[in-house]
Amino acid sequence: MTVITYVRGDATAPQGKGVKLIAHVCNDLGGWGKGFVLALSRRWPEPEAAYRRWHRERAGNDFALGATQFVRVSPYIWVANMVGQRGMRRGSRGVPVRYEAIDTALASVADRAVELEASVHMPRIGCGLAGGTWSAVEPLIERRLLSRGIAVTVYDHDQ
Template identity: 60%
Template sequence: MSDSPDAPLPSGLRILRGDATSPQASGPKIIAHVCNDRGGWGKGFVLAISRRWPEPERDYRAWYRERAHNDFELGAVRLVQVEVDQGAPPPPPIRYEAVASCLRALASRALELGATVHMPRIGCGLAGGKWERIQPLVERELLERGVRVTVYDFD
């Protein structure tokens, strides 16, 4: 069994260590749990839910209390919105084309000087870039032109 988000099971299922009330994903998320049909709320995972948001417990108790007039039964599904969707976050300020252009110019200067290039994972901090997109630019614009590069990860 894997604990790494980078190593999903063959089915695509990911098993992670962490807090299910703080899902590690972008976009809309549903936190699933199962409930009994006796109106009980107070043990297990629901305690973590209640500590984070009051709405699910209130909704469940009301749904149970009014069960004679609604669809409350084993197997029923109830979705309770606990946070307002703020919409898509603004795009990160990184502009990969500009990074490629900069690296191309850097390669010319490095070759002129016979220099090696040393850098952190550029563009992946405040600029919001993804190293999976930056690394191929470094390889294409610097390494493939014969410039030796060392990338440093800060401890």
């Protein structure tokens, strides 16, 4: 089975040859303003604009926990906006991360990666502002992506 490659660097500057799909987790409130999304927006305006439009028009589309939106940002790079957290705040109901939603979204990412013959690149999804743990997310990546032979690179950003 394929293994996750861990590197220090910026997931918005994915390494390697060929088509690359950058996967990250968004909330279900339409908010885009903290965490990894800021790095995405600094590099490309399209993922934020598409996500905000997707949320704004949600009455007529598939926007919901577990849904994934694919945005092409260059001839060889796509961004996967995965709705994998409920709300944005930690509180009495726990953390915002929703592992089931990330799992569903990763299945869509896998299908698109196969279709595009792409590698998948990501920060430690669901483990920043969403409050998740990597020990819960990593097995989802193994099951949905690695088991299908999809190359995955996880980026730990230098602070």
